[in-house]
Amino acid sequence: MFQKFQETAAPEQGPGRLAALRDVLAAEALHGFIVPRSDAHQGEYVAPRDDRLAWLTGFTGSAGYCVALRDSAGVFVDSRYRVQVKAQVADVYTPVDWPEVGLAEWIGEALPEGGRVGFDPWLQAVEPLRALQGKLESVTLERCDNLVDRIWEDQPAPPMGRVFVQSLELAGEAHGDKIARLAGTLGRAKTAVITLPDSIAWLLNIRGSDIARNPVAHGFALLHSDGTLTLFMEHEKLSDLGDHLGPQVSVAPPESFLAAIATLGGPVAIDPATCPVIVADTLAEAGVEMIEAQDPCVLPKACKNEVEIAGSRAAHLRDGAAMVRFLAWLDAQPPGSLSEIDVVTALEGERRATNALRDISFETISGTGAHGAIVHYRVTEKTNARVEDGHLLLVDSGGQYVDGTTDITRTVAVGRVGEEEAHAFTRVLRGMIGISRARWPKGLAGRDLDALARVPLWEAGLDYGHGTGHGVGSYLCVHEGPQRLARTGTVPLMEGMILSNEPGFYREGAYGIRIENLIVVSGAPLLAGATVPEMLSFETLTYVPIDRRLIVTEMLTRAETDWLNAYHATCRARLEPLVEGATKDWLIAATEPL
Structure with missing residues (x-):
């Protein structure tokens, strides 16, 4: 197995480690130290040696900060991690909603009379530090060596993987x-x-x-x-x-x-x-x-060439067949017979059976019931829950293949699911279809399209806290910039950019819904009588059926129904030659038109 299920968060160790860090602060005559989740290379992902934020606080999310002061410590997390952080940090840390509350605002309130706050100049990038410094009036930011490294006695060695x-x-x-x-x-x-x-x-x-x-x-x-x-x-x-x-x-x-x-x-x-x-x-x-x-x-x-796009299509076809085998197996299991870990293990097994999998592209999110509302939930032996009758099961996963990186989310019904969940699912689906069907003039950015995914949810007073889509690499990182489908996506979308299309809805303590395909920006054919000659659109890369049992068909427009039926027909045409037996029977049933 690529994925492991040991508990990596250690909330109980947070107080002692924070106390040791404060001893160093006192010795250095500093009032605080900034601990980002970053390394000297400033990528999104860090090696175990550089995971100082998790070691110090227990929080294992992929983005965030800790500002450790002598008498308080804030852990800054965005909307994806606000449920998760509550379970992972001890009460000596205060979760802070970031970026709504910025580091400068929080530090300024905590040190109103001024003070000296240290930071490691390898771990801070130029522009974020400049912005932070510009907002601090009385607090001085000072370069220093990494104070966490001083107290981390069993810090792992730097990675030395072969290239x-x-x-x-x-x-x-x-x-x-x-x-x-x-x-x-x-x-x-x-x-x-x-x-x-x-x-x-x-x-x-x-x-x-x-x-x-x-x-x-x-x-x-x-x-x-x-x-x-x-x-x-x-x-x-x-x-x-x-x-x-x-x-x-x-x-x-x-x-x-x-x-x-x-x-x-x-x-x-x-x-x-x-x-x-x-x-x-x-x-x-x-x-x-x-x-x-x-x-x-x-x-x-970010702008993939034709070879890379062709490779992504091939990787998604291979991965789609593995997903269909997994979903057919999943549907055949009685409610209550599986755990979240069973789900992860089975899915990785199907991907491994392709004999082409180099790694998973991130830790598989297998969240049943209330765990589905934790946007980046990671199942462990401690949190492993049963997949019960009436649950929604959210599975967000992907594979690393030499010809492409995949990322797909499917939310499926386990037994009989409530009317509220089905209505929310349908609204999320309508948003995903809205992005899939979009045509727009060249020059627009992700922020100009993001609302297309949210309107069906907004109509019911609902929304989700994360972006609608991130860029994806070509056998590289599953999160790639600069393109984004989000309110913060300011880079114009260009041909060859691969993005995720993943609106969602989360009811904390109850369920989560997300539906995700990968898409690539392509030229849109010129329409008769069009006044905008250069238009772009999305080509769908992911072809895996969407759970028809959760769709309230009367909520769909005719255009949305037509898109979904065409999508499912393509799923069947592309995947049927790659599967057989009970899986083929499942695929045919799952792709029947609405």
């Missing part, structure tokens, strides 16, 4: 051509600093294993305007690459990174959203001119 080649047949463009292409976009900059692990992996057509579920390796890179690149990564990780990197790429040890950037002739481009403060400090101290610009890999990586 391997993502072949040209899967990447669609040689890494030398990528380097040359991006070097030509640097403008005045002579060098661009790259810290994001997935940017480096994409640019060099390599993959790694330093982060669970995400095939990336830790390192830094300098992209030079002359079409060369310096990679700062341990040679031991690169021993399986042979001559793949070629003469354009030189390799240096990571510990030489700061010294190397101090010798650069400017201007040097840094991405203020992801560049660690210590990098900007080093450049400034060396007198090197800096230009703030987006990581040059981010947008090209």
Whole structure:
């Protein structure tokens, strides 16, 4: 099994660890210390060595902060984790609704007379720190070494996973051509600093294993305007690459990174959203001119080429057949006979049976009943619940295949489900269909489309707290920027971008609903008489039946019904040749038209 079910949160250890941190604060004459969930590379995902937020507080979500002061400690979490955090942190920590309450506001109220709050300059990016500093009037932020590392006696070692080649047949463009292409976009900059692990992996057509579920390796890179690149990564990780990197790429040890950037002739481009403060400090101290610009890999990586899109289609077809085998099996089990762990185990088994699975793309969310309302619920041996009659079972999962990354959520009925749940499910489905059917002029961003998924819920005074969709990598991270379907999605949607389409609804303490397909932005055919010549639309990548038993058909419009029937007909046509026996019978029944 890729997925394990041990309890990783340790609320009972939080008070002692916080007390030890406060001893260090006193010794350093600091009033507080900021603990983000980040590492020196500023990606979303961290290795066990860098999971300081979880070690200190017990909170295991994928985003958040702790601000530990001498007499109070806030754990800042967004709407996805507000149920989860209550169960994972001890009462010495105060959960804070973030970003509604910002770090600066909270720190300013906690230290009204001023004070000194420390932070690790490797773990804070330039722009977030600048914004924080700009809002603090009397509190001083001070660079220091990592105070959590001082008290973490059994801190894991840095990851040292081997790096391997993502072949040209899967990447669609040689890494030398990528380097040359991006070097030509640097403008005045002579060098661009790259810290994001997935940017480096994409640019060099390599993959790694330093982060669970995400095939990336830790390192830094300098992209030079002359079409060369310096990679700062341990040679031991690169021993399986042979001559793949070629003469354009030189390799240096990571510990030489700061010294190397101090010798650069400017201007040097840094991405203020992801560049660690210590990098900007080093450049400034060396007198090197800096230009703030987006990581040059981010947008090209997001716009998948035809080879990557074809690979994603193939991966989703393979994954869809595994999902259908799982759903057919699930429906055959009597209510109450399964646990949440049984569900996870069975689904991973079907994906493994493809003989193509490299990893799961994230920890499978298998939430029955009230657990479904915990947006990023992770089942453990301690929380494992029975899947009972009358429950909704929410299963959010995905696979990592060399040709694509998948992410799919299906919410299914177990036995007889109530009318409230069916009405909410239908509203969520209508929102998902609204995104799927969307056509829009080029230049619009995710924030311009996000409401399409929410209108059916808004009509009933309902909503959900997370975004409607995130970007997805090509055998890379399942969460990828800069594209988003969300109120915060400001980047125009462009052809080749893969996103999730996953509206939901959550009744805390009762049930959760989410329906998710992956979609890719594509050109929309010109309609007769149209006055907007360039339109975009979405191509659906995920083809797995949606539970018809939960649909209140009279709530659907004719256009929505037609879309769903066409979707199910395509599910049947694409998947029927890949399954047999009872699974084929289930598929045929599950895709009957409404």
